[in-house]
Amino acid sequence: METLLPRDLDEALAAIAADPEATVLAGGTDLMVQVNLQGLRPARVIAIRRIPELREWVGRFIGAAVTHRRLEIGPIKALAEAARTVGSPQIRSAGTIGGNLGTSSPAGDTLPFLAAADAEIVLRSRTGERVLPWDQFITGPKRNARRPDELIVGVRLPEHLPARQAFAKVGVRNAMVIAITSCCVIRDEDGTTRVALGSVGPTPIRARQAEEMISAETRPSEAARAEFARLVAAEVRPITDHRSTAEYRRHASGVIARRLLERVLP
């Protein structure tokens, strides 16, 4: 196995252009699980964790190599709350937002925030840059639109990001657990509300009907909040597996969406 340690983004892009089969390694917290459990044996590894451009976090741009630990202590509330739920301190110090996107697991904990915030994913190759809305980047469970010769450079958040935002994740254990369902709610001063959920569909899901309904409520009554929960539960597309049942995931999605709404209401 050969490991390349490019010093900057150009070197990294040259390396991946030269060998699009190469495996990109950031914090390794997903990749090493594949090595240990699925017998993945990459021939060539491009390690990108130390590339300065990817570690940048400037305003609304978050570099791909920014760790969950940095997100956790960063200024974006719901993203910090989401990052806090990722694994253990060791995992948060190694794992990155770019890796979370690279894996595109339905249970990726930063993804509901990115979906609710209408984030864009910045991809770059030797031949140029592509900027994809999150729902064009994530195409299915553990599938995304990255071309083999591209690197995820980072995510770009919209300039206007409401301060009222909150995240929650339901699991069977009170820390270090894969989400049974997770949810992010962002609400603007004018009532415009966006709600995204993870682990209850092949990709993060925006509950558009629920959004529309609750955005029209300037001061949602208890009945309106219950209706919001009902709509969210109706819009998610959960499955039954060894972690939980579709029925419970649906129920819990509605409950936490309602509670998050209540958390962000003035």
Place this chain on the structure above:
Amino acid sequence: MTTTIRTAKTRGVGASIPRPDGIPKLKGEFAYSSDLEAEGMLWGATVRSPHARARIVSIDAAPALAMVGVRTVLTQEDVTGSGRFGLAVRDQPVFATGEVHFWGQPVAVVAAEDRETARRAAAALLVAYEPLEPLVDPAIAARTGSTFRVIDIVNGDPGARGEVVVEGEYEVAMQDQAPLGTESGLAIPDGIGGVDLHISTQWLHADHAQVFEALALAPDQVRLHNAGVGGAFGSREDISLQIHLCMLALRTGRPVKMVYDRSESFVGHVHRHPARMRYRHEADRDGNLIRIEADLLFDGGAYTSTSGAVLANACYFATGPYRVRSVAIHGVAARTNNPTAGAMRGFGAPQPCFAYEAQMDRLAAALGLDPVALRLKNALGTGDRLPTTGQPIVGSLPTRTVIESVAAMPLPEPDESTDPRRLPGGTGLTTPRPAVRRGIGFAVGIKNLAFSEGFDDFSEVRGVLTTAGLELHTAACENGQGMVTVVEQIGRSASGLDRVTVVFADTSEIGSAGSTSASRQTQMTGGAALRAATAVRDEALRRVGGDRLDDSGVWRGDRLVASLEELLASGPIAHLERFRHPLTSPPNATGQGDIHAGFVVAAHRAVVDVDAELGVVRVVRIDTAQDVGRALNPLAVVGQIEGGIMQGVGLAVMEEIVLDQGVMKNASFTDYLLPTFLDAPEVEAILIEEPDHWGPFGAKGVGEPPTISSTAAVVAAMRNATGRELNRVPVRPQDIALGSHQPPATSHQPDRRPEGS
């Protein structure tokens, strides 16, 4: 407070001295069996069945053997001896042959120059299977006679009827012991046809017999040595890689090492029996238990392992630590194509405890009695007879005291904190404080100590006096529970010497110490150590006419009459002790007899905060009082209590091997969830010291009771908070959020019997 300084005794029994392996383990310096190495060592890897049941059509080793660095591939055809193993019954082939009976059953092993090559070679082996329909429902197995053991216990007046009746059905899922150290060992051939196996196990001699029998070697051609154990909890009582390692070493003539990875560990050892239980309790209007009927269906999986004894325990303790006038228990250990079940902390006692304690709560509700008062009213004690077997209880059994002690402990203050780490859902931020309801649950559990049913249960210790102090040689396995520490403490108190050390002996040097299980080593190997150390001291005193021994030598009054050197100049002093506990008998046809050597009880009170709408929980606190006989090392006892409670909490709220057609869906720590520190309750323990009749200094084993009733207490608290039925563990979020409510508490239908069996 006055402190009496008795230099020779301060490190003896009663002292909370720390364990020698504690700090090295924390620092990563302790040598586990997975750290063993030998010059020229090969690595072994196992080929396992991907089917729960299948016919093996063919095995083609050629692709594996063709790989560079692969030294050998072995299958059942290469086994020389009986080719079978099993702790109680030798019913499992070393490798599956003909038909595979459970998912992950070994089919072949390979040895290669390095671990990676061995792994790839195992994957390259071509095995053709014809999948067959697996039998995975233990109820069908029981109906069709596919069983390991069936037990019927009848005691008391079968016509006795109570006016107040509660019935219930309960289920316990499959729990894993999940020791942090996976299965591992190193086999070194001796060049003359024999082999030395360094192994992390619970019982060297039982492994030893299974290895030499399976391979048709002479007993002295196989020597088993204790290697550093990373936890066991029952999972290492059965053979995993022992025979494979010895075969590979003998075939290749080279040392061979194997270490299971985490996923393989899940399939490589036995698990706690899943159980389905149906109960009927009848009481009179004053709350006296009149009759208990129970049907216990345990899924033993593919091979016998210890299913017979586990089921027996479940049946004997099916009624709990209570007096009952009339008992009818029917128990079945079913044989299926699910993973094999065997020993796990509590050994058949936790499953019925979950059921009978739920029944006691429901009975209390039906009677309008306080649950604690109902338990006190029926508490079993010394002088009573065990209601199932009819055995008189001659040792201590402070059931009343453990219940009263826990009930008297202060309850925690209501929690107003909004720190997510103190809320259900934890850092997931799911739960605002107002969504939380607090519940309190109480449970009591009982179990036997050491081996039962007439098993010839003994432990050997050889005491050897040297000029450096007293050595206590034993084949007992230190599984991390503190055996070494407590046996040394016993040796000190018995001999008067401070310099006392446990020396691990291999199977060629000493007889069996029995298993490190059944809460037995403190009593058994400790019992042997007490006698061996006493005999050595007596001989030392006799030889020079002294009245006291310490590290300087033998004293008469305040005069040193002989140093250790002088004493031993006239010949060595050693004593081999084989210690047995009071004899037990097998059960008669109705399950009656003096079947157990002793009993132990503990009570737990759980405080649990529940977010009922979402179904997430936080176990806030567990208060416990445990019958310990005598706390030989209080620090070690509390360590066992805290750890055992965590395993009980784990079963209550998250630990479960999920099976689909016999296939494990979560054989990794990603999805087999163990409690983290955020899930760990505060634990407060009271040690009840009423000396037992045969353990050293009155001590009882302490390892299992914390696990038995803590699960039941946690679930009782969850029912108390939510009003949900919660008749299955682990309780899943959906059981709370979407589950059914408790059935009406009262029923007065003394004539209705449970249908069938």
